[in-house]
């Protein structure tokens with residue numbers, strides 16, 4: 001049982017720089033439910049307007065390496081930085097999160113940097129309630145930049161669009177196929193496009209192509225902002241300053257145009273949606289388990305049974321009260 005005093009104490013300590021307290025708070029946020037939803041609400045009410053940056057792109061494009069380089073520049077400018085890396089929970093990808101950690105390890109002892117992995121994907125795939133709740137925590141605790149690294153393929157890319165202020169799409173030089181894949185998923189979502197691994201000879205071709213589509217206005221989310229295309233090499237540390245500069249410019253644009261407010265409101269809407277989803281699933285699980293344990297042997301008529309459970313869940317939800 002997580003008591004209110006315990007959590008408030010954690011938040012206070014975390015606010016004073018106690019990293020263990022912050023770690024514990026994040027563990028509570030890893031599995032938000034009806035009993036702990038108030039924590040997220042409390043944190044959200046103390047938002048300090050962090051710049052939430054989503055980094056997405058193909059697996060292995062160099063997202064983590066780029067983040068690690070960018071952290072150094074951001075720290076040099078006095079910002080506190082939090083990173084949330086999202087693991088797609090597939091056994092195949094368990095190596096990815098290790099890779100993420102490894103690449104950012106040099107910052108592990110910096111008190112102005114906090115890196116956390118989220119292992120649970122959302123119930124419907126993609127961004128999870130845990131990740132969103134953690135964004136609220138970092139924001140409330142005064143982290144200036146909250147960077148979310150997403151898996152790189154699938155739904156999380158489009159979902160990250162709903163929560164981040166600035167979306168960075170990282171691509172790398174390679175076959176035209178990659179560009180086609182990129183085109184299918186992420187041409188419309190980025191605010192900044194990065195061609196990483198520009199130390200490789202094929203990089204200029206990819207860069208030229210990206211510039212070409214950028215000039216034609218084929219990338220980006222529409223509106224007055226024209227997404228820049230930046231060439232970087234995380235290995236050599238090239239283009240990192242330009243990248244951070246682009247992040248800052250985009251933040252200025254968001255503030256100046258009033259879009260920062262809009263993106264905060266999309267983030268909160270997403271939070272409401274994911275919380276609703278969680279409440280429904282939790283109730284369903286409780287009821288289903290109780291009902292299923294009553295059933296004996298081979299069950300026939302399972303559609304009717306499923307409907308019964310769904311109805312019972314609905315009834316339970318109607319009677320649910322805020323704790």
Ligand SMILES: Nc1nc2c(ncn2[C@@H]2O[C@H](COP(=O)(O)OP(=O)(O)OP(=O)(O)O)[C@@H](O)[C@H]2O)c(=O)[nH]1
Pocket residue numbers: 058059060061062063064065066096099100103151152196197198199200232233234235236
């Ligand atoms: N040549 C070159 N290699 C790079 C560069 N950036 C990253 N790499 C290498 O590319 C590989 C993947 O880098 P990561 O930073 O883990 O890429 P990622 O996009 O975070 O990967 P996932 O999280 O697994 O999707 C590593 O072997 C890096 O060393 C770069 O600028 N140039």
Ligand SMILES: [Mg+2]
Pocket residue numbers: 063064065096099100149
């Ligand atoms: Mg990574």
